[in-house]
Amino acid sequence: MRNKVVFLVDMNAFFISCETTRHPEIIEKPAAVAGDPKNRTGIILTANYQARKYGVRTAMQVHEARKLCPQIVLIAPDHSFYRQKSHEVMNVLMEYTPIIEQNSVDEAWLDMTGSEGIFGQPLETAKTIMSHINEECGLWCSIGISENKFLSKMASDMKKPQGITELWQKDIKKKLWPLPVRKMYGIGNQTAKKLHGIGIFTIGDIAQYSRESLYKKFGKIGSQVYLLANGMDSSHVVSHDHDDVKSIGRSITLPKNIVYVEDAKLVLMKLADEVGIQARKQNKKGRTIQIIIKYSNFQTITRQKTIEPTNLTTIIYDTSIELLHKYWNHHKAVRLLGISLNNFDEKGHYEQISMFDLPKANVPKDNLEKTAKLEKALDAIREKYGFSTVNRATLLDTKIKSKEK
Numbered sequence: 001m002r003n004k005v006v007f008l009v010d011m012n013a014f015f016i017s018c019e020t021t022r023h024p025e026i027i028e029k030p031a032a033v034a035g036d037p038k039n040r041t042g043i044i045l046t047a048n049y050q051a052r053k054y055g056v057r058t059a060m061q062v063h064e065a066r067k068l069c070p071q072i073v074l075i076a077p078d079h080s081f082y083r084q085k086s087h088e089v090m091n092v093l094m095e096y097t098p099i100i101e102q103n104s105v106d107e108a109w110l111d112m113t114g115s116e117g118i119f120g121q122p123l124e125t126a127k128t129i130m131s132h133i134n135e136e137c138g139l140w141c142s143i144g145i146s147e148n149k150f151l152s153k154m155a156s157d158m159k160k161p162q163g164i165t166e167l168w169q170k171d172i173k174k175k176l177w178p179l180p181v182r183k184m185y186g187i188g189n190q191t192a193k194k195l196h197g198i199g200i201f202t203i204g205d206i207a208q209y210s211r212e213s214l215y216k217k218f219g220k221i222g223s224q225v226y227l228l229a230n231g232m233d234s235s236h237v238v239s240h241d242h243d244d245v246k247s248i249g250r251s252i253t254l255p256k257n258i259v260y261v262e263d264a265k266l267v268l269m270k271l272a273d274e275v276g277i278q279a280r281k282q283n284k285k286g287r288t289i290q291i292i293i294k295y296s297n298f299q300t301i302t303r304q305k306t307i308e309p310t311n312l313t314t315i316i317y318d319t320s321i322e323l324l325h326k327y328w329n330h331h332k333a334v335r336l337l338g339i340s341l342n343n344f345d346e347k348g349h350y351e352q353i354s355m356f357d358l359p360k361a362n363v364p365k366d367n368l369e370k371t372a373k374l375e376k377a378l379d380a381i382r383e384k385y386g387f388s389t390v391n392r393a394t395l396l397d398t399k400i401k402s403k404e405k
Contacts, residue, residue, distance in 0.1 A: 005122050006237060007110040008144040008152040009093060009129065011086075012161040014106035015046035018085045019075050021138040030054060031073040034062050035255075045077055049161055080274060088137045096129060101149075101237045107156070109149050111237040126164045150233035151176075153185045172231040177204025187225065194218070203229045248284065250274045251338025257296045261328050264337060268320050271339045276313030277379060285309035285345045289319040292338035293327070300336075303327050309345035314371050316341060 011017065015033040020026055030051035034044045044065050047056040054069035065072055086105045093100055096119065099111035112125065119125040126143040133141055142163045144155030154176060155167035167175055182192045184203050198217065200206055206214070206229035214222030227233070250271045258264055268291070279286065290304035303323045310316065320339050 003113075004147045005112040005115070006146055006149055006152045007112050007122075007126060007129070008103075008149070008156040009089075009108055009110065009133075010142050010144070010156040010160075011089060011106040012140045012142060013046050013048050014086075014139075015077065015082055016048045016075070017139050018082050019078075020048075021085070022081075023075070026073050026075075029073050030056070030069050030071060031075065032056060032065065033077050034065070034074045035077065047072075085137060085139065089133055089139065089141075092133050092136050093129070095132075096125070099237050099239050101239060103153075109152065109237045123164065123166060130162070130164065148231075148233035149235055149237060150185060150228050151231055154179075157183070157185075169231045172207075173204070176229075176231070177202060177207060179203050181206065184225070184229070186228070191218075191221075246344075247340050247342035248275050248278050248282070248286070249290075249338060249340030249342075250278075251292055251336060253336045254334065257333035257335050259330070259333050261324065261330075264324060264328070264334060265321055267337050268324060268339060269317055271337065272317035272320055273313050275339050275341050276311060276316050276375065279311035279316075279341055280375070280379060283311075284341070285311045286341035286343055287345060288341070288343035289316055289323070290340045290342065291320050291323045291327075292336070292340070293324075293334055294336035295329075296333040296335050298335075299332075301327065306343070311341070312371055313375055 016031055019031070019033060026048075028050070030048065030053070032044045032047040032051050035042050042062040044056060044058055044060045044062065046058060047065070051065070051069055051072055054072075056065045056069055056072065062074065082105060090100065090102060090108065093108060093110060097110050097112055097115060100108050102108040112119075112122065115125065116122070119128060122145045126145055130141055130143060133139055140162045142156050142160045143165075144152040144157070145164070145166045146152040146155055146168055151167045151169070151172070155165040158165040158167070158175070180192075180202055181187055181195050181200060182189070184206075187195075194217075195201075195206070200209060206225055209226065211223060211226040214226050216222070218225075252267065252271065254267065258267075287309050288304050288306050290302055292300065292302050294300045303326070305319055305323055307315070307319060316339065
């Protein structure tokens with residue numbers, strides 16, 4: 001039986017590294033992606049390695065980071081841009097294997113089993129992939145190599161930045177077992193504290209503990225961590241293609257609470273735009289549009305409407321605005337807004353049968369084709385010149401202001 005070979009490709013300091021591709025002046029400076037320190041999103045999302053030398057860490061308050069490193073350069077997050085860069089990285093990885101499981105926006109598992117005859121030994125292949133990503137995307141990564149997903153994930157964290165680590169079953173006693181339990185993938189602070197309470201402080205302690213006792217104390221999780229600590233992980237690298245997607249959604253926690261519906265409409269325009277773009281990229285058309293409203297007291301409501309299958313931003317936006325006006329509460333401040341498109345049309349095109357049963361979109365039927373062509377053209381412009389080239393929210397803002405005059 002052929003031995004499995006699994007890579008975990010982990011992009012280094014991903015958000016801020018993405019920013020260096022368009023702000024090369026910050027490459028040698030301590031810098032971080034962070035929210036505005038004047039509002040609730042004022043935390044460090046990702047710091048580069050220069051900033052980390054000063055003690056700046058993810059989730060740290062911005063004011064704390066500035067005390068440690070007064071000269072730090074802070075950049076507001078641009079998640080649309082990071083998704084775009086993530087897509088670029090995944091396209092590179094697809095040149096090496098079709099079996100890719102994206103674990104998050106900045107990391108993915110690759111099943112490289114049997115690729116030695118094409119790309120060479122795992123270590124050489126990893127070096128090739130690392131260089132390819134840097135040349136193509138301007139980003140650096142670390143890569144873990146092993147025979148399963150867990151060990152490759154653990155290996156990817158052992159050398160950063162720009163590290164390549166092999167961690168095979170034969171290596172775990174020397175490389176894995178000495179690590180503290182908090183370093184184990186899947187173990188959080190609370191579980192670590194409970195393990196400490198029974199005298200378990202290292203991954204090796206877990207591996208040598210009684211599996212039965214761990215099961216009695218922690219249930220299935222106890223049994224699972226025992227197996228992982230011993231390097232055993234039977235899970236497969238599973239590719240998730242677009243057909244697996246059940247919903248496409250975007251939400252945003254607002255920099256400050258809003259109380260006016262016109263402000264909410266501007267936010268929904270941006271969210272509808274992002275949802276529409278993603279749906280068109282995946283060739284998905286949804287029948288149900290849902291909005292999410294979270295108030296300042298953390299009460300959350302969701303409201304939805306079923307229409308003809310669509311992926312047009314204009315229709316997604318118009319439907320969300322209809323729901324917004326219908327359920328807007330003038331007496332409550334809003335801290336989060338979201339939109340999702342779901343209940344996808346499996347055939348991927350407009351079905352005539354539904355046109356008699358479902359509410360009509362606000363876009364006239366004879367304009368649907370023109371609207372689709374326009375949105376396709378906008379997508380092409382943004383793909384070539386960047387997402388911010390055409391800003392629908394700005395156009396909408398102008399439209400609103402002109403109506404008010």
